[in-house]
Amino acid sequence: MRTVIKSSTGQLRLNDKSDDFYKLHLKEGIRPDGRMLMEMRPMVLNVGSISTASGSSLVKVGNTTVVCGIKAELTEPNASHPGKGIVVPNVELSPLCSPKFKPGPPCDQAQVVTKFLDNLIQSTNLICLDDLCVENDKLVWILYCDLICIDYDGNIVDASVISLMAALQNVKLPEVKINEECESVEVNLKCTATLKLCSCPVSTTFRVFDRSNIIADPTSMEEELTEGQLTIVTDQQGRIIYMERPGGVTLQEEHVEKCMKRALIRGAEVQTLYMEVTG
Amino acid sequence: MATDSRRLAVPQSSLDPKSLCPAKVERLLNDEEQRLDGRYSSESRGIYLQCGTVSQAKGSCYCELGNTKVVCSVYGPKDVEHYEDFQMEGKIKCEFKYAPFSCSKHRGHIPDLSEAEISDVILQALTASVRLQCYPKSLIEVFIIVLENDGSAVSASITAASLALADAGIEQYDIVTSASVRVYGNGNFLEDPTSVEEYRPQDFDSESGGDLNHGLVTVALLPTLNQVCAVLSNGHLECDVLVETIQMCTSLAQNLYTAARKCLLSSVKSVDQNNA
Numbered sequence: 001m002r003t004v005i006k007s008s009t010g011q012l013r014l015n016d017k018s019d020d021f022y023k024l025h026l027k028e029g030i031r032p033d034g035r036m037l038m039e040m041r042p043m044v045l046n047v048g049s050i051s052t053a054s055g056s057s058l059v060k061v062g063n064t065t066v067v068c069g070i071k072a073e074l075t076e077p078n079a080s081h082p083g084k085g086i087v088v089p090n091v092e093l094s095p096l097c098s099p100k101f102k103p104g105p106p107c108d109q110a111q112v113v114t115k116f117l118d119n120l121i122q123s124t125n126l127i128c129l130d131d132l133c134v135e136n137d138k139l140v141w142i143l144y145c146d147l148i149c150i151d152y153d154g155n156i157v158d159a160s161v162i163s164l165m166a167a168l169q170n171v172k173l174p175e176v177k178i179n180e181e182c183e184s185v186e187v188n189l190k191c192t193a194t195l196k197l198c199s200c201p202v203s204t205t206f207r208v209f210d211r212s213n214i215i216a217d218p219t220s221m222e223e224e225l226t227e228g229q230l231t232i233v234t235d236q237q238g239r240i241i242y243m244e245r246p247g248g249v250t251l252q253e254e255h256v257e258k259c260m261k262r263a264l265i266r267g268a269e270v271q272t273l274y275m276e277v278t279g
Numbered sequence: 280m281a282t283d284s285r286r287l288a289v290p291q292s293s294l295d296p297k298s299l300c301p302a303k304v305e306r307l308l309n310d311e312e313q314r315l316d317g318r319y320s321s322e323s324r325g326i327y328l329q330c331g332t333v334s335q336a337k338g339s340c341y342c343e344l345g346n347t348k349v350v351c352s353v354y355g356p357k358d359v360e361h362y363e364d365f366q367m368e369g370k371i372k373c374e375f376k377y378a379p380f381s382c383s384k385h386r387g388h389i390p391d392l393s394e395a396e397i398s399d400v401i402l403q404a405l406t407a408s409v410r411l412q413c414y415p416k417s418l419i420e421v422f423i424i425v426l427e428n429d430g431s432a433v434s435a436s437i438t439a440a441s442l443a444l445a446d447a448g449i450e451q452y453d454i455v456t457s458a459s460v461r462v463y464g465n466g467n468f469l470e471d472p473t474s475v476e477e478y479r480p481q482d483f484d485s486e487s488g489g490d491l492n493h494g495l496v497t498v499a500l501l502p503t504l505n506q507v508c509a510v511l512s513n514g515h516l517e518c519d520v521l522v523e524t525i526q527m528c529t530s531l532a533q534n535l536y537t538a539a540r541k542c543l544l545s546s547v548k549s550v551d552q553n554n555a
Contacts, residue, residue, distance in 0.1 A: 049348075049427075050348070050380060050381070050426060050427045051346055051427065051429070052380060052381055052382060052383060052427050052428065052429070053380035053381075053427075056380065063334040063335070065333075067378070067426060069378060069379065069380025069381070069426075070380065071295075071379065071380050071385040072296070073293035073294055073295055073296065073385055074293060074294045074296055074299075075290045075292070075293035075294065076290065078290075086289075086290070088287050088289050089287070090286055090287065090379075090388065092388070094376075094422065094424070095354070095374075095420065095422055096333070096336075096350070096352045096422035096423075096424055097333065097335060097352075098335040099335065099336075099354055103374060105283070105285045106285045106286060111285055111286075114286065114287060115287075118287060142289075142290065142293050144289070144379060144380070144385050146378065146379040146380055146388075148378050148424065148426070150332075150333060150350055150424075151332070151333045151334055151335055151336075152335055153334060153335060174296055176296060185294075185299055186299075186300075187296045187297075187299045187300045188300075189296070189297065189300060220335070
């Protein structure tokens with residue numbers, strides 16, 4: 001029997017008895033929004049709509065909407081890596097996108113997703129940082145990758161990865177040279193080059209309901225009902241390049257294998273979407 | 280930039296490459312009286328408004344004014360957090376933010392003073408319209424984010440905020456519409472300026488001895504009641520020039536009313552079709 005209570009935010013929330021409601025659906029192998037357990041929501045991708053950003057993209061995974069804008073600026077490199085550019089991702093989960101988030105500094109979830117993107121960029125060597133160097137030890141490019149969530153309906157991780165990748169593929173950097181004689185920086189806005197990306201990752205997120213049911217692409221309501229998350233990242237060659245399993249409920253080996261197979265299929269679908277959109 | 284321990288570390292400062300090769304705009308109007316984007320001085324950009332874009336919010340609105348893109352979402356009425364704040368009139372909170380990639384230079388994540396000022400202006404404009412006495416002991420929250428700033432971001436935000444409130448079912452005396460006009464020199468007005476055409480104090484250091492009238496005026500209006508609910512004016516303008524500019528902004532904001540009504544009607548119709 002489902003009971004619905006009104007929380008202090010005025011939103012309707014399912015309380016603990018909603019587990020039974022969800023279990024009734026899972027018995028038939030279906031979820032409340034009509035999807036099968038491993039079915040993903042439809043996706044919409046649009047690139048290059050923000051002219052003030054060097055590269056931008058908008059992704060909708062079901063209702064979850066993420067806008068990624070990349071600003072490329074010039075700065076001095078870190079003392080520890082004088083010949084490498086800098087990439088700084090940042091995910092904003094503001095109160096605008098959902099009543100779950102409070103105003104103020106980034107919540108835990110935003111920090112976790114930001115760090116996930118940062119780890120992904122570094123471990124998969126996504127962008128060749130040496131290419132972002134203009135002059136060793138003097139001037140490098142810094143890419144501020146800001147992902148703003150406009151509408152939060154679960155699965156922010158997948159939406160963020162897709163929008164970050166699409167925006168990076170859309171980035172155009174002007175040609176920058178240092179004039180040795182007058183020690184000034186010359187920028188040629190007309191001559192632009194795209195970024196060379198060493199990899200094209202796609203992530204797929206799964207959550208565990210009641211220790212035995214795995215669902216893919218959770219909505220916001222499903223995230224509250226489930227425990228344990230598994231994110232698998234695949235690349236354009238059909239390999240698994242990154243996996244994150246931030247603790248929680250235990251998973252059976254066959255479940256993990258099922259997830260990996262599903263992630264590979266999903267990866268291939270999204271790669272074709274990237275190709276179509278970015279050309 | 281203040282270091283933020285909850286975000287990844289960034290260097291203290293970085294240069295926007297466009298600032299290194301500035302394309303100085305000598306004239307805002309060319310010989311054929313056309314502006315940089317081909318419009319005439321008394322021509323506004325087309326506006327696109329759509330309600331119901333944020334599924335999680337009680338009410339929301341997306342506004343595009345030329346290239347300027349604004350998203351607004353409204354939550355409430357909900358209980359105030361501390362019961363000491365119980366009042367017989369409702370409270371509105373407004374938060375305005377530029378996205379870091381929305382302007383020509385990368386903006387920080389922590390709202391700065393200019394954003395706080397704009398939040399206050401928008402709050403004043405909305406407070407004039409919302410029937411707060413219908414929502415005792417309640418809080419209505421309005422969040423606005425500018426995805427791309429190509430001029431008139433404040434006026435687009437005010438219009439979007441009012442439509443989002445209407446979409447949320449919050450009672451208002453009237454929809455608030457808003458418009459901006461740039462003044463440069465004597466008797467020269469540009470309606471609905473782009474970001475290049477907007478007033479910047481640093482451009483006029485050497486010319487302050489010359490013509491006095493340079494500035495930007497934004498007016499928020501209640502169209503059916505024909506009442507002005509907020510005026511924001513930047514720059515130095517003589518009194519009669521200011522009055523003339525406010526009248527111009529008022530008539531522009533009046534023209535927006537049809538578009539705003541159409542947006543609300545179509546959003547109600549689409550909800551009706553979805554339910555049917």
